[in-house]
Amino acid sequence: MTARFGVGERVRIATRDAPGHVRTPVYVRGHVGVVERVLPVFLDPEQEAYGVNSGVGIRLYRVRIPQATLWPDYRGNADDVLELEVYEHWLEPAEEDPR
Amino acid sequence: MTDVHAAVETADGPPDYFEVLVAALRELLVAKGLIGADEVRAMVETLDAHGPTIGAGLVARAWADPDFTARLLDDATAVVEQSGIDNYDDTRFIVLEQTPQVHNLVVCTLCSCYPRPLLGLPPDRYKSRPYRSRAVREPRAVLAEFGTRVPEDVRIRVHDSTANMRYLVMPMRPAGTEGWSEQQLADLVTRDSMIGVSTARRP
Numbered sequence: 001m002t003a004r005f006g007v008g009e010r011v012r013i014a015t016r017d018a019p020g021h022v023r024t025p026v027y028v029r030g031h032v033g034v035v036e037r038v039l040p041v042f043l044d045p046e047q048e049a050y051g052v053n054s055g056v057g058i059r060l061y062r063v064r065i066p067q068a069t070l071w072p073d074y075r076g077n078a079d080d081v082l083e084l085e086v087y088e089h090w091l092e093p094a095e096e097d098p099r
Numbered sequence: 100m101t102d103v104h105a106a107v108e109t110a111d112g113p114p115d116y117f118e119v120l121v122a123a124l125r126e127l128l129v130a131k132g133l134i135g136a137d138e139v140r141a142m143v144e145t146l147d148a149h150g151p152t153i154g155a156g157l158v159a160r161a162w163a164d165p166d167f168t169a170r171l172l173d174d175a176t177a178v179v180e181q182s183g184i185d186n187y188d189d190t191r192f193i194v195l196e197q198t199p200q201v202h203n204l205v206v207c208t209l210c211s212c213y214p215r216p217l218l219g220l221p222p223d224r225y226k227s228r229p230y231r232s233r234a235v236r237e238p239r240a241v242l243a244e245f246g247t248r249v250p251e252d253v254r255i256r257v258h259d260s261t262a263n264m265r266y267l268v269m270p271m272r273p274a275g276t277e278g279w280s281e282q283q284l285a286d287l288v289t290r291d292s293m294i295g296v297s298t299a300r301r302p
Binding site: 025042062081 | 191208209235236237238239251252253254255256257258259260261262263264
């Protein structure tokens with residue numbers, strides 16, 4: 001399965017409400033970051049949690065987001081970052097810089 | 100006056116909601132033959148057999164061997180499996196290297212994801228809501244509370260383990276340990292230093 005995004009690409013994490021076993025924390029939704037590394041394909045946990053243990057594999061990425069864009073009142077080095085794992089169906093291409 | 104020969108209080112309080120839920124689920128799974136009581140016991144034994152000394156051994160070997168460090172940073176999962184460590188639940192690992200320019204800190208905001216095959220069970224404070232919510236939002240303040248002062252010009256990378264990867268931090272090797280054996284070095288590698296909330300012990 002080909003990865004849709006490559007290292008260094010800008011991505012926006014989707015803003016949507018999703019019930020169930022979702023691994024995308026609310027605090028990063030809607031934020032822009034860059035792909036830090038491309039990870040393997042894993043079973044979709046949102047389906048696996050309901051007993052669907054085969055079939056759908058989804059690419060996982062590590063996404064890096066500047067802390068200063070996540071928290072308006074962030075105190076620290078302007079280069080401090082937060083990195084987390086996000087599944088491909090939560091990512092869309094982003095043109096603009098993270099902010 | 101206190102009776103020093105009184106029986107030591109060992110009884111637990113009444114079970115809470117989740118303890119009842121866990122017991123009921125386990126009993127149902129055993130009653131229906133889906134798992135055996137011996138499998139539950141064996142899993143508990145496996146969990147108990149893993150602790151921070153396993154991760155410390157990897158870090159000490161990496162300190163002593165730059166080639167091993169390179170392989171660990173490139174593909175930690177493969178190195179763990181080649182090292183004869185029982186990766187009992189097929190965990191995927193990423194090792195993060197502390198440097199004079201970068202300080203790494205690991206948290207799981209969603210639950211308590213932790214590199215259990217390498218560090219054992221997480222400490223309670225790792226699972227606490229204050230640590231989980233504050234580590235991503237004010238890492239420097241959290242680190243300071245652990246006695247770890249990260250200079251302003253050092254960049255902090257906070258890693259929220261939200262999905263399938265588990266993270267082990269490789270602390271910096273303390274000065275004054277030249278020529279030490281791997282076992283001596285491993286004794287300096289604390290659990291907290293492998294989460295990133297502190298540095299390795301100084302000799």
